[in-house]
Amino acid sequence: MLPLAKSLTLVAAASGVVLGVMTPLSASAAPGAQALKWTKCEGSGLDPRQRCATVAVPMDYADPNGPKIEIAVSRIPGENPAARRGALLLVPGGPGGDSMNDPSEKGQRLPKEVREAYDLIGFAPRGMAPSTAVDCGLEHRDLARTTLLPWPAADGSVDANLAAGKRLADACARNGGELIRHISTLNEARDLDRVRVALGERKVSLWGVSYGTYVADAYLQLFPHRTDRVVLDSNDNPDPVLAERAWLAAFERGAEDNFPEFAKWASAPGNPDRLADTAAEVRPLFLELAARLDREPIPWPGANPEELNGNVLRQTMLDSFYDPDDYPALARLIRAARQGTLPAAPAGPPEAVLQNVTAVAAATICNDVDWPGDPALYRRDVARSRAAFPLTGGMPRNTMPCTAWPWEPREAPVHVTDRGPSNVLMVQNERDPATPLSGALKLREALGRRAVMVVNDSTGHDAYLGNGTACGDATVSRFLATGVRPARDTYCR
Structure with a gap:
């Protein structure tokens, strides 16, 4: 790992985007391109320029001539054909996220020079509607946020988590169909390359965020010479053995990194x-409030579960740390709970959406890497985590449905290396609750000479054009527009 104090060089004020000569990378020339039929996208509030299409890909890449599924894609063309460089794939977080609306939304926050140079491409990963979708038909109680992230019982017991994981795994085996066995990070990366071909591009640029950095890492390993400019934003720990288990564990550090900022505010x-x-x-x-709510939950009609208990409060804390703009809502909930009253329960996504997101998330996490099956390991690790990191109550070391998943992973997890073009710019907030700096530094080390890293003196998730710094934003924008990166790892105040 690169020591932060030695590896980061101070960058002073933000600078403007410098324009350079654009060399178009679109290959009329990419063989085998599908004739995409671009039509109006479903949904409201979208940019009228955005159009949608579908790309057919193999359900099982080990059987490329077998059954096909569809990957939904969206596009807003580059705004200046004369300056066009190629396509920028907007790779969403998750697993269980999509970027179908991103060309109309976050893509429009990109500076003009970038919007002129690239077609902005969103997509729904395999299994996510409106791509060919999966659904496990879960019980309503198993769609609760504090069930999907495995918060232990108030006394530290993991028995209820083991039971919930078994219910979820059994439901996915019963209702998920054949596709659920083929949802994985590596297959998502392969799908992206089919999208590249369908777009007629020789190379593509990528902006991956959160879990999307792991998908982009997989693409970098599988198709290194199909990449143009790659931005990795809010970076996952790429541990090739633990994979998603390392991401779950990262919440321990992420909460500790962020709580002092909340406390000051x-x-x-x-x-x-x-x-x-x-x-x-x-x-x-x-x-003290979380412990009291463990003992005496407050009824909360309309929520799932229908009470504010200690774990719901802890989960709300984690969710609020993603964006400091959410601090007031957390503080108001804390004040109300201390008085024994609660606001109306926040509205959640429609249940059909939750079913779809949960199925894709579970399939990805469980198909990517093998999880230990011994409950004693989780009981031990949860007890240690609760003692060392009381803010997260043992959740980051707990069991997931993968413990009872009925299928073994079909291939080894992504293994990030330094082999390939040096065309990666990492951007990372120093205080990120979900993808903490400690894990990002692991990815920086694994990529070696392929990457340069920008660390923002900032708090929250989503570093570029989100919760980062003007200096960091300018650095990433300059790279996308011109290909120019800092000469070394940098620190932006």
Whole structure:
């Protein structure tokens, strides 16, 4: 791992995007391109320029002539044909996310020079509607956020988590169909290359966010010479043995990195949602409230589960840390719970969407890597985690449905190496709750000479054009527009 103090060089103020000569990389020339039929996209509020199509791909890449599935894609063409460089694939987080609307949404936050140079391409990964979709038909209780992320019982027991994981795995085996066995990170990367071919591009650029960095890593390993400019934003730990288990464990560090920022905000004079007079008081206040809610949950009609218990509070904390703009909602919930009253339960996604997202997430996590089956291992690790990291209550070391998953992984997990073109720019917030800097540095080390890393002195998830810095945004925009990266790893204040 690169020591942060030695490997990062201070970058001062943000600078403007520098334009350079654009060499088009579209290959009228990519053989085997499908004739895509671009039609109006479904949904409201989309940019009228956005169009959608589908790309046929093998369900099983070991049987390329067998059954096919469809991958839905969306596109807004580059705004200046004379400056066009190629296609920028917007690779979503998750697993269980899609980027179908991103060309109309986050893509429009890109600077003009980038929007002119690239067609902006979104997609729904295999299994995600409107691509060929999967659904496990789960019970309503098993769609609760605090069930899907395995929060232990108040006394640390994991028995209920083991039972819920078995229910989910059994339901996916019963209702998921053949496709659910073929949902994985490596297959998503292979699908992206079929999308590249269908678009008629010799190479593609990628902007992967969160779990999307892992998908982009897989593409970098499978198709290194099909990549143009690659931005990895909010980076996953690429551990080739633990894979998603390492990501779950990262919440321990992520919560600890972020809580002091919340505590400073929640104790600031003049803050209408102030919780305490000093930052030092906020942590014990939060932990005491969570413990009280473990013992005495407050009924919360309309929520799932229909109560505010300690784990729901802890999960709300983690969710709020993704974006500091959500601090007020967390503080108000804490204040209300301390008074024994609650606001109306927040509206969640439609159940059909949750069913789809959950099936894809479970399939990806469980098909990517083999999880240990011994409950004793999870009981031991949860107990240690609860003692060392009380904010996350043992959840990051707990069991998932993969413990009972009925199928073995079909191939080894992604193994990130330094072999391939040096065309990667990583951007990372120093205080990220879901993909902490400690894991990003592991990826930086694995990519070696292929990458340069920009670390933002910033808090929250989504570093580029989100919760990062003006300096970091300018650095990434300059790279996408011109290909110019910093000469070495940099630190942006």
